[in-house]
Amino acid sequence: MAGTPLARVMGWLRERLPIDALEEFASHKTVPKYRGSIWYYFGGVSLFLFIVQVTTGILLILYYQPGVQTAYESVRFTVVHVRFGWLVRSIHTWSANLMIFSVFVHMFSVYFTKAFRRPRELTWLSGFVLLLLCLGFGFSGYLLPWNTLAYFATKVGTAITATAPLVGPWLMQLLRGGKDVGAETLTRFFGLHVALMPAIFTAILGIHLLLIQIQGMHEPHGWKDAPPAERRTMPFFPNFILRDLLLWLIVLNVLAILAVMFPWEIGHKADPNAPAPLGIKPEWYFLFMYQALKYFPGKILGLDGDAVGVLLFGLGGLLWALVPFWDPRLPSGARNRALNWIGIVVVAAILVLTGIGLS
């Protein structure tokens, strides 16, 4: 066989894999070019940050020792003694925060461009589950260094689950591995964070990405009816991919700057017998729920106020997840102003409550 070694290897693979079909598929895939095109990039950014999380997470496990006596010490050892350990940990933490931010932006952009509509209901649903898993990653990973803030945040966070009706107390004990936050909680959260959730996340992410490939990029409203001259597109490969990669590079650089200039602190080792320090707050992405729960009175119609709050948040989340199924029943047609207003109110409420919570 003639040609360069690379061509020979490709030839060998071509005989065994449907590479031609994949190339054919990629050559037809296009991305619409319009003023909303920027929103197409946030899914890719989230994916990139997930890759960063997996890479730095595996590195952190090399030195991490779960356990009440060892967790904090091993994280401190990583940060102080391991070469670039401070950088790896700082990138993991910053990337986690940016990932959750990027996932939220991705979700709201899909909502407002109505990209969840038929036939993309399953993509939306799988994305919603991925968002919940991201929050789960944030919550479980926060405890792992076993410092004071994490300890009390986990106490409060798991105690809130106990207020949920019926299954609450059972769920709290399942999470804590006992009546209180302790050694069992730490190993459970470690297992969740590094084994169970990554496995589920990867599987659902695979489905999510596959659905996007099967259905193609979402086109804005009225795209199909527009004259061909106005339907400007960009080839997915290589044009869109190269732009995606460039953005990934920029995100990585932002990440490096944040991690170097604002390294994440380890804080003080958790002491279960010490009183909670002032200013215990959840991470910013839970702040809007935390702040909202404060406004519920102790008792509502004889029910526990927190329980009502948790129930309302659960119902709200469920309605949000099911938007592809109730949106067509709204009367205002394809443009659907009502949907926009609902979205704007939700975003505004989240921003205001987070702002109050931060200040």
Add this chain to the structure above:
Amino acid sequence: MGQDTSQPISRRSFLNYLLGLSVVGWAGSVLFPIYEYFKIPPKRDDEPTSVVAASLKSLKPNQGVIFKFGSHPGILIMGIDGQLRAFSAVCTHLDCTVKYRPDLQKIHCACHGGMYDLNGQNISGPPPRPLTPYKVTQRGDDVIVSRT
């Protein structure tokens, strides 16, 4: 004004060269910290140079005991003649911990059947080298083992 045909590289290949260089630089700046991260940092040197291995009262002839010497096991043997000897208990074959066999009056490694005599010399089986010997001294009833 004709084009300068003697120009050795075109603008395009120059830019490609720069691009390639920056990709290599970028990859290096990512991979170097990861490579360094794998280096296990030296632990503080707190390995003791000597240790109380056992009390004379607890030893009888033709007996061996394993003791902790820093982060490694050591073996202290009182021979049939009452003489005390101490070695590293780490088999030189594949790092198993050896044991004194009173029935054979030899040091035996159960993993692959390695055998050492009472001077720590490898006499049969796979071990390639003798056991590392330690110095034994006494202070009162304490048997003190130190690195030679």
